[in-house]
Amino acid sequence: MGTLAENILAEASGKSVSPGEIVYAGVDTAMSHENAALVIRWFREIGRERVWDNEKIVIIFDHRVPAESIKTAEGQKKIRNFVKEQGIKHFYDINTGICHQVLAEKGFSRPGIVLVGTDSHTTTAGAFGAFATGIGATEMAGVWATGRIWFKVPETIKINVEGELSKGVYAKDVILHIIGHLRADGANYMAVEFDGDTIKNMSIASRMVLSNLSMEMGAKVAFVYPDEKTKKWLEERKAKPYRFILPDKEARYVDEYNFDASEITPKVACPHTVDNVKSIEEVEGTEINQAFIGSCTNGRLEDLREAAKILKGRKVKEGVRLIIGPASWEVYRDAMREGLLDIFIEAGGVIINPGCGPCLGAHQGILASGEVAISTTNRNFQGRMGSPESFVYLASPAAVAASAIEGKIADPRKYLR
């Protein structure tokens, strides 16, 4: 009689469960990126010789690729050595892409599994129906040692979205709209289930945007129900065994929210919190210095296509820096074959290699004090993309492209008529 979270945890712990209870679950996939260096340190301290299963650990370099400093280079070297030492089968070096995208592309994000990652946006894999959540490095060392983890069975809220999206309105606007209503802690400790026609009609890439950003309202996991589209994706990716686990009809939800997609308009999350959501009209005209299209939130092919539609034959405003970061090698290659990269270059954009890029303010496009950026990423906290005196607005790829052309925050709808 469970929600999706309850049903997966029941399966993983081998007993029936109810919210609030602590359960012990076996882990199917354990993902880390460069912070595996810290995990290794704790793992060594625990003192086990071998990891519990070298086929279930996935390590993907994405946060600072190629290494931007000696410290990072040393960390990456340490991880590469560890991968060899332990025979870790699934290791992706600097030429693959952002962890959450790579997990999906390589078939690790699968329905019904327990997936933990040392990255908060691990919730992204919930778009495939996985119980996927972020943990810290110490806890990951524990998983590497034992293959097990404790969870408090979360309560679940259900979010229904029905109706058709208007032109110029995307999954990004839908989820920003929802976060604006539920606020930054609206789903804290909870599981979220997305349901409704709008979600069913969304592409896999768009569903990933929802699960990705749900983290910003505190969600522990954020599910889209697996369906035919999911199945097709998994088969194309030769994903390992998976099970379609769904919620029961009698499942109990602590809250239910209904949204009408046709009423949602382009949204912007304003500095310095993701729940500071406004309609684009309210901030239109705000001058910008940088525009970034990329990240695990909106760096997929459909995002680049939308941006290219608007940038085609146009130029980025003088004095504004447009940075494009494809989410993965695969996206990069496809965008190149489709001619999207040409469009960006002609417009005056700078294309960076797949990876997190400027999203976390570590390299590749750091903001100076007083500067303003509009970005397709998922966080606009103070200092997130550079100086603590800079300002980050979050929006859809189309809105960022339109803003890059005008040099100020602009409504994408006028370019899409």
Next chain:
Amino acid sequence: MGKVWKFGDDVNTDVIYPGYALKVTNPDEMAKYAFAEVYPEFSKEVKEGDIIVAGKNFGCGSSREQAALCLKYVGISCVIAKSFARIFYRNAINIGLPVIELKETDEINEGDELEVDLNEGILRNVTQGKEYKIKPYPEIIRRIIDAGGLINYLKEGKNV
């Protein structure tokens, strides 16, 4: 006993520990980056045993464990908040930094002296002469905290 450093709602991990310092691994150095960009004086003025008291959703944002580690390394003995973001909550416990959920944090002022007794489940505000009951931890969390964190717990040969 520790002196209170008061914070508001939604204190995020980018503010607690800046992204550019994530490659730092040395504890003393990590301590220096606690709130480095936003409250540069914090790490210099904080004393061993001091306590952070905050509003709701403390530690929201990234999974970076450094946000909990830097507080421990800088000498913070305990974080008390109306609620925590879930990854921060787990990280703190796993590295052996006690975290306490308390609805009444608005009543506590900056600079108050607090005494925390986890065994008795009591928080005393010595300055104001008030007492609060703390909700007991679930069994597994208590065992991890008692061991001084997850690493020690696993070192003792136990399993989750």
